[in-house]
Amino acid sequence: MRELVKAFKALSDETRLRILNLLLERECCVCEVMQVLDISESRASRNLSFLYDAGFLKLRREGLWALYSIDREGLKEHYTDLVEAVRKALEGNETAIQDRRRLRTAQRIGPGCVVASTN
C-alpha cells in the first residue's frame, strides 16, 4: 500500500507529469529536461530522482550525462497501467504536446547540453 501511495504521489505533480511525458517520447538527460521544460536544473534533477525512487525510471550514465528513461521491462504491472493511463490522459493536452514537440528537435550535442530549439 505504501508503495502504491508513493507511486501516486510521484504522479501527483505537474512537473513530474510533464517529465514523464517527455520520457514517453524518449530517454533524456537532466539538462534536456531542464531546457525543454524551461525549469531549473535543480528542479529537473529532483523530480527525475523522485520518479526514479518511486520505481518508474531506470538510469544509465554516459560520461557526464545521467540518462533517465521509463523502465518498461522492469516496471511492475500496475506501474505499467499507470504510465499508460498518463500517456492516454495527456494525448490531447496542449502543454504536453508542445513539450514533446520541443524534445523532438532536441539534440545532446555537447557543452551545455544545448537543446537545438533556438533554430
Added chain:
Amino acid sequence: MRELVKAFKALSDETRLRILNLLLERECCVCEVMQVLDISESRASRNLSFLYDAGFLKLRREGLWALYSIDREGLKEHYTDLVEAVRKALEGNETAIQDRRRLRTAQRIGPGCVVASTN
C-alpha cells in the same frame, strides 16, 4: 493537466485508497466507511468528499444516508484506467483484503448505521 494532477493527488493517500477499495466492492455510506476502516467520521467524510470532488465518485442520498459509489458510467476513460490499476494493485494486499472482508458482512441496519461485524 490540473485535473490529472488532482486525480493522482486523490489517490496518493492511504485512507483514500482504502476507501476506493471498499467502493470497488459496493456502494457505501460515510458511517460504513467510518466503521469498516475504523476511522473518525470526519476523516471518512472528508476523504469521500475528496474522491468525489476529484471526479471518481457519484453520490446519492437516501434519508439520512449519503451513499457514495464509483461512478463507472460517468468516469472519463483515464479515470477508469486508474481505478482499474488500483484494483489490480490491491488484489494481493492484506489490508485491502481485510477491509473488504469486513465490509462484506456489513449491513446498513438502522440507527447508528451499525456494521454487523461484531458477530
Added chain:
DNA sequence: GTAATATATGCGTAGTTGCGCATATAAGGA
C-alpha cells in the same frame, strides 16, 4: 593537477495536506 561541465544535494522557506475536535447542517420521527 586544474578547469570545465553535468548532476546531486544541503538548507531555508512558503505553501499544501491530513486530521482531530467542535460545531453546523440536513433529514426523519414523534
Added chain:
DNA sequence: TCCTTATATGCGCAACTACGCATATATTAC
C-alpha cells in the same frame, strides 16, 4: 416544534512538499 441521527465543515496545528539558491560531487579534457 423538538429531539435524534448522519453527515458536512470551520478551525487550528503538525507534518509534508516543491523549489530557489548555493554548494558538493562526479566525470572528462588538457
